[in-house]
Amino acid sequence: MKRSGQLLEDLQKRKKRQIWLAAAGIVLITAWSARETDFSVVSVVRGFGEIVRFIGQDFFPPDFSAFRSLIGPAVDTICISFVAMVVGAVLSLLLSFFAAATTCPYRWLQASVRAVCSVLRNIPALIWALLLVAAYGLGTLVGTLALILTSVGTLTRAYAEILEEIDMGQVEAVRATGASWPQVIAHAVLPQFFPGFVGWSLYKLELNMRASTLIGMVGGGGLGFSIQKGLKLFQFQEVCVAILMVIVLVLTTEFITGKLRERLI
């Protein structure tokens, strides 16, 4: 009894020490980062007044007469993110069969598909847009392509993971009844695959909606372009309307995809 009590106490002491060490490490790293970026509370406090004044006086009241001219870019933004999601989902659906360990015939093929997707996923959409603008010129095409690339990166991996988790027992069971290949797919594979497939696609639509409002800033069309342009021309009250529209778009998408997801479960 005594020994186990001693052991527990030691363990607790060690855990406490670990926590303190980790906390000290975080504080140290943060302090170092703050020093390197000349970040100080003083500059924030001084800047804070300026920010409040700027947002309060220059941004408000929003100039709603600009609303009409912003409808076009807003529809562009919606279309870009939706089209990119659908095209990305279709491409990923095909690719995911080669990215899942259970369905890919060759290991090297699986590894290379995954590597390509990792590159597509880990370079932000905005950077892709920058790279693509040089080749495709300004416009909505660049924005859509950039979002398709990142969609393929994320969705292929997500779908592949769903494929890998499919319960082969069910597949075997359906096959044992003498079902043909399309029947096996329809009755054993799809029911397991479908909810995750739709869930992830909707989630990517949300991410695309956020990203597509930004892609405009580097020339990909949509609301981002209007925001960037308005800021450069100091038309802050118009920018305010555009930002409000971004907020509405993002929150609406979140709401709708949330509702659809609830129904899927």
Added chain:
Amino acid sequence: MSMEVEWAPAGAARQTGRTETPARRRRDPVLTGAAIFGAVFFVFGLIHLNFDYGQLWKGTLAFVRSWAYLFPPNAAEWQPILAAALETLYVAVVGTVLAVAVAFVLAFFAAENVAPKTAPLVKGFVSLLRAVPTLVWALIFIVAVGMGPLPGILAIFTHAVGMLTKMFAQSIEEVDEGVLEALRATGAGWLQVMLQGVLPCVATSFLAWSVFRLEVDIGESTILGVVGAGGIGWEMANAMRNYEFDTASFVGMVIFAMVYSVEFATNRLKNRIRLRG
């Protein structure tokens, strides 16, 4: 943004439809309607965007041809580029740590079960912070305080507070009501209930969300530079503006290496947290 998916926030959790009976699946009219609407909207989107498919073809050729300019990557300016990469990390760390600290406090006022009076107000406020993308915050702050890392830090901080407060509050709301009840029965005050009852329950998930947010913020931080908020994004935008494609490809590799290693490290960390939690 795009890397957010790796940690699949609760809402996007994969559902393997194991409990579903495949033979008799009820058709949900709303889902069917949504699917039809989606298909129609896709066609509408394609027509509305009115892509020039000739341009698509030509651009693809030009893009493939430009790969020749991308290689070999030009690492001649590796010193300023790596310095910018470090700055990107610094900005993300400072912004995230500050946001974790603020969200930690805010969350206790945003959770329905421990602060029913303030919850709707705080929740509404943070959802506004969250709905404006980090990059837009950066643009606003740049106009207000000038270029440099400061607007970047503030932008990351603002957006991260919006998201972390929501996630932290959700964790608090999941705390078993019995635990709170038991503590209250002993006569513990509000602060004591929080420290002794809530905090031990939520510590692990707070930690997990913070690590996740750091991962997202490092990704965000790489693109902040594009609009002039410091860091490696600026190097990228600069190289592309001057048509120095070989330098741009080097910057792209640095970004990829950074984001990839962060993804790798946080995956390891996530597994360890999960094991302990």
